[in-house]
Amino acid sequence: GQQVMxxxxxxxxxxxxxxxxxxxxxxxxxxxxxxxxxxxGHPVFLIQLVKSGEVKKQKRLTFQFGEAKKNSSLHIxxxxxxxxxxxxxxxxSGGYQKVxxxxxxxxxVIP
Amino acid sequence: DGGITQxxxxxxxxEGQNVTLSCEQNLNHDAMYWYRQDPGQGxxxxxxxxxxxxxxxxxIAEGYxxxxxxxxxxxxxxxxxxxxxxxxxLCASSPLPRDHEQFFGPGTRLTVL
Numbered sequence: 040g041q042q043v044m045x046x047x048x049x050x051x052x053x054x055x056x057x058x059x060x061x062x063x064x065x066x067x068x069x070x071x072x073x074x075x076x077x078x079x080g081h082p083v084f085l086i087q088l089v090k091s092g093e094v095k096k097q098k099r100l101t102f103q104f105g106e107a108k109k110n111s112s113l114h115i116x117x118x119x120x121x122x123x124x125x126x127x128x129x130x131x132s133g134g135y136q137k138v139x140x141x142x143x144x145x146x147x148v149i150p
Numbered sequence: 151d152g153g154i155t156q157x158x159x160x161x162x163x164x165e166g167q168n169v170t171l172s173c174e175q176n177l178n179h180d181a182m183y184w185y186r187q188d189p190g191q192g193x194x195x196x197x198x199x200x201x202x203x204x205x206x207x208x209x210i211a212e213g214y215x216x217x218x219x220x221x222x223x224x225x226x227x228x229x230x231x232x233x234x235x236x237x238x239x240l241c242a243s244s245p246l247p248r249d250h251e252q253f254f255g256p257g258t259r260l261t262v263l
Contacts, residue, residue: 081240082254129252139195
């Protein structure tokens with residue numbers, strides 16, 4: 040079955056440093072989504088990537104989908120304390136019928 | 151206000167009791183989902199439904215049951231057969247097809263004593 044690895048599981052950064060989380064699948068994906076969950080909250084949708092090699096930006100956040108559609112990354116430039124939370128990827132395969140969430144990367148930003 | 155509501159926010163039950171978690175949405179979404187979240191394990195899919203009176207098992211359906219009698223409601227029953235029921239349960243909904251973004255409810259934290 041589909042396996043989705045997300046690394047790292049935890050990341051502590053100094054405010055202003057960059058942060059990256061990676062999501063890797065054992066199978067080719069239809070598309071991938073990224074979510075953010077603030078402490079004590081629920082996941083909130085950030086973005087969806089569909090095309091091979093796609094790159095999307097949201098202010099300080101850059102999302103990439105690999106050429107082979109098996110991996111994706113989320114990069115945050117110059118982190119702020121408001122970036123604290125857990126970032127999840129959600130990987131879709133099998134004609135969008137199967138969704139698997141990554142384990143999440145918990146980001147702590149030290150002021 | 152459109153959204154998903156889950157109640158209660160915190161729930162305590164004694165071991166051996168069945169408990170039903172509520173999930174209601176007024177977003178007119180066809181698809182609804184139940185996830186379980188445990189520390190260090192991310193979100194795992196329990197059940198999902200794409201249409202009224204139809205639902206499919208997810209990755210960890212054992213010990214759980216659901217119903218979808220109305221489009222806006224998708225209650226989850228945690229039965230006594232579930233060996234480790236203490237967890238944070240999240241309900242979500244999305245339009246079809248299923249690769250649309252999922253909208254999550256605030257979650258219910260269930261503790262079985």
